[in-house]
Amino acid sequence: MKYRKHGLAAVLAVGALSIAACSGGGSGQSGSTAAPTGHDFSGQTLSVLVYENDTSAMGKAWRAAAKTFEQETGAKVDYQTTAFEDLSNTASQLFTSSDAPDLSEYNKGNGTAGALSTLGVLQNLDSYYSQYGWGDKLAPSLQTTTMYSDKGIMGSGSHFGVPNYGEFVFLYYNKDMLDQYGLKPPTTMAELESEMQTFVDKGVTPLSTAAQEYPAGQLWYQLVLNNADRQFVNDYQLYDNPVDFTKDPIASGTQTLADWVSKGYVDKASTGMTAEDAGLAFINGKSPFFFSGSWWYGRFLTDIKDFTFGITDFPGSTLVPGSSGNLWVIPTVTDSQHSAMAAYFIDITMRPEIQAILGNAGGLPVAANPGDITDPKAQDLISLFNKVLDRDGLAFYPDWPTSTFYDDLNAGLQGLINGSLTVKQTEQQLQSDYDTGTAQYR
Structure with a gap:
């Protein structure tokens, strides 16, 4: 142990x-x-x-x-x-x-x-x-x-x-769409949010994701990890210490995702989308950004014909989902x-x-x-x-702590994205699910 x-x-x-x-x-x-x-x-x-x-x-x-x-x-x-x-x-x-x-x-x-x-x-x-x-x-x-x-x-x-x-998770970007507005691959959260706002102003949903399956959960986890350290990973994944979903870094990550939905960076319709739907939206040039894993990379090399895509670290990240x-x-x-x-x-x-x-x-x-x-x-x-x-950046995946947390996380984030749950209610629901599922390990 x-x-x-x-x-x-x-x-x-x-x-x-x-x-x-x-x-x-x-x-x-x-x-x-x-x-x-x-x-x-x-x-x-x-x-x-x-x-x-x-x-x-x-x-x-x-x-x-x-x-x-x-x-x-x-x-x-x-x-x-x-x-x-x-x-x-x-x-x-x-x-x-x-x-x-x-x-x-x-x-x-x-x-x-x-x-x-x-x-x-x-x-x-x-x-x-x-x-x-x-x-x-x-x-x-x-x-x-x-x-x-x-x-x-x-x-x-x-x-x-x-x-x-x-495998690991990172930010895919459509270079042609960025070039169209004189943008570069973002290196900070401020740059990413500014660029996403540019696309929202043009009537384009900038970040393709899916809340029926894993992409939204990994996005939420990355927003949490951007303000986390290795001890948090050990607490969350390996049960070193209790985890409080109402406090940072989880609280800040959950709030950021809610803010991105309200600003139009993430479409509320993603609650009805699968991972395949989100990936196809990027392949078809409908969104300039897609946050997902290396398992898509080979397919993108084969299927993307009409534009050039690139990959980069999620802005501001040290820790990332991966294993x-x-x-x-x-x-x-x-x-x-x-x-x-x-x-x-x-x-x-x-x-x-x-x-x-x-x-x-x-x-x-x-x-x-x-x-x-x-x-x-x-x-x-x-x-x-x-x-x-x-940089010792691999932080595993958000659903790993319990055998039911994949479904629990999807359900909580669907509620957050479609507006049926507030940030506080999402935190409370995920806290209860996490604590119930990890009780056997403590």
């Missing part, structure tokens, strides 16, 4: 993703799964469930991994996609049913992978970490989100998942042979050639050879991420 709670900030300062692999060391513990003895799985089918579309960096890399897996094993891959929201809502039931995939992408954090690990829904992967040496490929900071204690708290215990990419990428997890109901197949598939996604596909398509690889990342746009993304790492 001491490592998890107080060593975490120091661990994050280590280069979690400078592309070259860092030695983290495998746990060496005996897991519940048997290590594979061979890779001839002729006649078998591996079902893989993800929520990355084929145009994303991860989707491209994983499709290539599936082809390699089929060529090397003689097995087939039943590659399935679902929505992030759908899997978040159904995983605990799906992963214990006869329809469970053999291998799935799943969200990391106490409230998601941590919660399922305590329910016995996910396989302990320690033996596979030892078999494949994944601990030597993943930096210690990335392994923070793969390990969960018997209470489901990240940073210690056994491995229940494997990430093969990193390892989502995890590969193997449900407990997966039998031993298909578990071995799933582990082999995971290992293929960690190979340099697959990591290079991910990196050059706009993702953040965890085990790539530096010389394999040749695309200038990919190098821009990695450079920005390394700046965040250099």
Whole structure:
């Protein structure tokens, strides 16, 4: 617990993703799964469930991994996609049913992978970490989100998942729209608000977001983080000390979001929008700014044809939402042979050639050879991420503290944005939800 709670900030300062692999060391513990003895799985089918579309960096890399897996094993891959929201809502039931995939992408954090690990829904992967040496490929900071204690708290215990990419959140901007009014990428909050007001005066909603799903929550969290320090992150995410939603930095972040809605920087209609809706609004040139994660970057490189986009730190930020990428997890109901197949598939996604596909398509690889990342746009993304790492800036995600806080936060922010909740009422509602959900950890 001491490592998890107080060593975490120091661990994050280590280069979690400078592309070259860092030695983290495998746990060496005996897991519940048997290590594979061979890779001839002729006649078998591996079902893989993800929520990355084929145009994303991860989707491209994983499709290539599936082809390699089929060529090397003689097995087939039943590659399935679902929505992030759908899997978040159904995983605990799906992963214990006869329809469970053999291998799935799943969200990391106490409230998601941590919660399922305590329910016995996910396989302990320690033996596979030892078999494949994944601990030597993943930096210690990335392994923070793969390990969960018997209470489901990240940073210690056994491995229940494997990430093969990193991620963080930043500000996307439409350079052509900024150029139209003689504007530059904002570097301070004052500049950002001034530029957003310029677009409001022209009848354009400047900041695309969505409150049905995660973007609005991450925006709220960033506004909180702009006035926070590492101790706040430890308090909020790791339960070091009680968190008061009526006081700064949370109060100032909540008030700023409410102010942005009243000024027209954020559209009230975002309460009815999904993450996909918000991303498409940016892709289609309807808004000059979009605050979201690196998982969109590869898709934007592919889909944006009519303007030039850029990326920058959120103005005034030191801390930002971010962590390892989502995890590969193997449900407990997966039998031993298909578990071995799933582990082999995971290992293929960690190979340099697959990591290079991910990196050059706009993702953040965890085990790539530096010389394999040749695309200038990919190098821009990695450079920005390394700046965040250099200042120990990763602060996880706002919904991680409890298993229900993703829905709780969405509900609270929907009320704030559509005006059915005041700032004070939003603070009170989120405080109650947070305290209820984290009581088991205190």
